[in-house]
Amino acid sequence: MSDRLTIALDAMGGDAAPKVVVSGANISRRRHPQLDFLMFGRESEVGPLLGRMKRLEAVTTLVHTDDAVGADDKPSIALRGGRNSSMRLAINAVHEGKAAGVVSAGNTGALMAMAKFVLKTMPGVDRPAIAAFFPTLHGESLMLDLGANLVCNSRNLIDFTVMGNAFARSVLGVLQPTYGLLNVGSEERKGHESLHEAAAILRTAELPGRFVGFLEGDDIAKGTVDVVVTDGFTGNIALKTAEGTATLVNEYMRHTFKSSIMAGLGYLLARPSLRKLRKRLDPRHYNGAIFLGLNGVAVKSHGGTDAFGFANAIDVAVDMNVHGIIEKTQADFAALTQRSTDARAVAG
Amino acid sequence: MSDRLTIALDAMGGDAAPKVVVSGANISRRRHPQLDFLMFGRESEVGPLLGRMKRLEAVTTLVHTDDAVGADDKPSIALRGGRNSSMRLAINAVHEGKAAGVVSAGNTGALMAMAKFVLKTMPGVDRPAIAAFFPTLHGESLMLDLGANLVCNSRNLIDFTVMGNAFARSVLGVLQPTYGLLNVGSEERKGHESLHEAAAILRTAELPGRFVGFLEGDDIAKGTVDVVVTDGFTGNIALKTAEGTATLVNEYMRHTFKSSIMAGLGYLLARPSLRKLRKRLDPRHYNGAIFLGLNGVAVKSHGGTDAFGFANAIDVAVDMNVHGIIEKTQADFAALTQRSTDARAVAG
Numbered sequence: 142m143s144d145r146l147t148i149a150l151d152a153m154g155g156d157a158a159p160k161v162v163v164s165g166a167n168i169s170r171r172r173h174p175q176l177d178f179l180m181f182g183r184e185s186e187v188g189p190l191l192g193r194m195k196r197l198e199a200v201t202t203l204v205h206t207d208d209a210v211g212a213d214d215k216p217s218i219a220l221r222g223g224r225n226s227s228m229r230l231a232i233n234a235v236h237e238g239k240a241a242g243v244v245s246a247g248n249t250g251a252l253m254a255m256a257k258f259v260l261k262t263m264p265g266v267d268r269p270a271i272a273a274f275f276p277t278l279h280g281e282s283l284m285l286d287l288g289a290n291l292v293c294n295s296r297n298l299i300d301f302t303v304m305g306n307a308f309a310r311s312v313l314g315v316l317q318p319t320y321g322l323l324n325v326g327s328e329e330r331k332g333h334e335s336l337h338e339a340a341a342i343l344r345t346a347e348l349p350g351r352f353v354g355f356l357e358g359d360d361i362a363k364g365t366v367d368v369v370v371t372d373g374f375t376g377n378i379a380l381k382t383a384e385g386t387a388t389l390v391n392e393y394m395r396h397t398f399k400s401s402i403m404a405g406l407g408y409l410l411a412r413p414s415l416r417k418l419r420k421r422l423d424p425r426h427y428n429g430a431i432f433l434g435l436n437g438v439a440v441k442s443h444g445g446t447d448a449f450g451f452a453n454a455i456d457v458a459v460d461m462n463v464h465g466i467i468e469k470t471q472a473d474f475a476a477l478t479q480r481s482t483d484a485r486a487v488a489g
Numbered sequence: 490m491s492d493r494l495t496i497a498l499d500a501m502g503g504d505a506a507p508k509v510v511v512s513g514a515n516i517s518r519r520r521h522p523q524l525d526f527l528m529f530g531r532e533s534e535v536g537p538l539l540g541r542m543k544r545l546e547a548v549t550t551l552v553h554t555d556d557a558v559g560a561d562d563k564p565s566i567a568l569r570g571g572r573n574s575s576m577r578l579a580i581n582a583v584h585e586g587k588a589a590g591v592v593s594a595g596n597t598g599a600l601m602a603m604a605k606f607v608l609k610t611m612p613g614v615d616r617p618a619i620a621a622f623f624p625t626l627h628g629e630s631l632m633l634d635l636g637a638n639l640v641c642n643s644r645n646l647i648d649f650t651v652m653g654n655a656f657a658r659s660v661l662g663v664l665q666p667t668y669g670l671l672n673v674g675s676e677e678r679k680g681h682e683s684l685h686e687a688a689a690i691l692r693t694a695e696l697p698g699r700f701v702g703f704l705e706g707d708d709i710a711k712g713t714v715d716v717v718v719t720d721g722f723t724g725n726i727a728l729k730t731a732e733g734t735a736t737l738v739n740e741y742m743r744h745t746f747k748s749s750i751m752a753g754l755g756y757l758l759a760r761p762s763l764r765k766l767r768k769r770l771d772p773r774h775y776n777g778a779i780f781l782g783l784n785g786v787a788v789k790s791h792g793g794t795d796a797f798g799f800a801n802a803i804d805v806a807v808d809m810n811v812h813g814i815i816e817k818t819q820a821d822f823a824a825l826t827q828r829s830t831d832a833r834a835v836a837g
Contacts (some may be wrong), residue, residue, distance in 0.1 A: 413751070
């Protein structure tokens with residue numbers, strides 16, 4: 142059947158692998174009846190789990206391997222020594238056209254190193270980036286880089302902007318996306334030199350949509366733009382700070398409703414609505430970080446997520462395929478390369 | 490009366506100056522009957538406001554000046570051209586011993602530049618830092634730097650740690666504070682080189698309390714440590730990201746209680762408790778960023794705060810005096826300087 146879609150899964154990646162991976166795939170199977178899975182991992186561990194989920198087993202091909210990348214392995218070590226790891230074989234499946242995307246909850250650095258090595262970066266892209274959605278006052282926005290590149294020059298930031306822009310237009314369906322660079326102030330003279338250089342180029346780069354200039358940290362949740370661009374160090378810390386703050390407020394709220402009998406009664410009355418709120422803030426809902434700039438779909442799930450969260454990461458890989466993100470980003474980069482090459486020549 | 494305390498106020502600093510400054514001082518006066526104020530600003534604007542608050546007027550000396558630092562003035566321009574500005578005169582008052590501290594809601598960069606120029610950094614401190622409290626699961630913690638130094642080397646990070654440590658012990662009253670460096674992972678090999686150098690030194694620096702190593706963004710709100718140390722670029726973005734996220738969750742909550750009649754009834758029942766929650770998350774409650782490492786108390790209020798928020802910034806200046814933070818930090822630095830000098834020699 143031509144409309145079926147195969148997703149490769151690193152069954153051994155994540156804190157509670159392979160259980161969370163297999164259960165997550167089972168949730169995803171119910172959501173997307175067109176999915177087939179190619180799972181890589183230890184037969185002795187994955188097999189019995191699959192045996193208990195017959196419908197999943199029916200759409201899954203399990204490929205045995207004893208090797209798995211450790212959560213704390215250095216990316217360079219994983220790259221050299223992990224040729225037979227479940228992570229590497231799952232990535233290979235995408236490269237070989239056997240799967241339309243790979244999802245792993247394993248070691249982020251190793252996954253990025255292997256994905257980059259196997260799938261290669263797109264023509265015109267210097268370094269791939271990690272992107273993710275986050276909730277805002279106006280819906281959802283995309284932020285990148287979230288940790289692939291800890292130190293970024295202006296060229297990297299411009300590449301991330303082009304990739305995020307293409308993603309917003311194809312996957313988010315925003316035809317004229319707004320985008321900006323995360324900084325410590327909106328004034329032109331503030332922040333690192335690389336930001337000033339990138340901003341100067343983006344002001345004249347004629348990407349689709351509108352460059353709003355510099356953003357501050359609170360613009361992320363405000364939803365000031367569709368695409369927030371930053372270096373991987375700052376992006377990683379901003380993302381985790383936001384997650385931590387949301388958890389804190391949630392915890393405060395829990396205490397609030399336990400603080401008096403009246404508050405407890407109030408909670409009971411408001412419960413259906415509060416459940417919707419909790420769902421909206423649930424970090425599992427936003428699970429699935431996207432590797433952009435590679436010739437293939439690769440999604441990183443949070444290592445500590447549960448089956449529901451892992452299923453959401455699979456959803457991201459499915460969405461990227463449904464919207465043809467790779468082809469569209471490649472085409473966008475080809476079309477934009479001339480302009481950005483010109484611009485880069487100006488930046489030196 | 491020897492137990493009275495004089496605070497110098499930049500009456501012209503902030504989005505709604507001088508109204509917010511004068512009204513904030515009036516709130517603060519009620520909280521702290523021992524306070525006198527030395528206000529600097531335009532007599533024609535400040536005078537009439539004071540005239541309407543007789544009790545405040547009785548404890549306030551208004552010093553007229555026509556000059557004020559603009560919100561967008563470059564720090565270097567403000568430093569050279571703002572010798573008669575309300576901000577500069579308020580800082581001078583601290584240097585001259587006429588006031589025990591200065592509070593301004595004006596231009597942060599100009600305030601830091603002027604405070605550094607007039608009050609000078611403490612012996613042993615290379616660069617002062619901006620610190621602030623933030624709410625956590627366990628109470629409150631301190632984070633620095635929040636924007637004074639956008640690029641930091643390991644020496645700066647170590648200085649910030651020593652200052653934050655002293656602050657936690659004196660003002661927060663935590664005798665054995667825990668402290669750590671904000672990074673993108675807790676593993677030793679992750680992040681910038683300056684962080685690795687600083688961590689290596691802090692592991693053997695024998696400061697009071699305990700160095701926990703690297704922290705991630707979500708550790709801020711978790712309250713993993715008493716003192717979170719980071720460079721000013723990252724700290725500024727983390728702080729504003731947290732503020733933005735808290736606002737977002739608050740907004741979601743407001744919508745939730747309006748989403749159905751039952752939710753609305755629940756809100757009415759839980760209202761007294763929810764008000765406490767709102768107060769706990771109110772950014773005005775945490776207003777007042779502390780300049781650490783200077784020979785004098787200087788506090789920066791958020792430019793857009795209201796009178797209640799400005800009064801909280803005055804509270805911070807009062808607390809720093811009550812706990813003798815300057816003397817204690819100076820003494821701590823003197824005692825610690827030998828060890829950190831040794832350590833720095835190792836770092837090169």
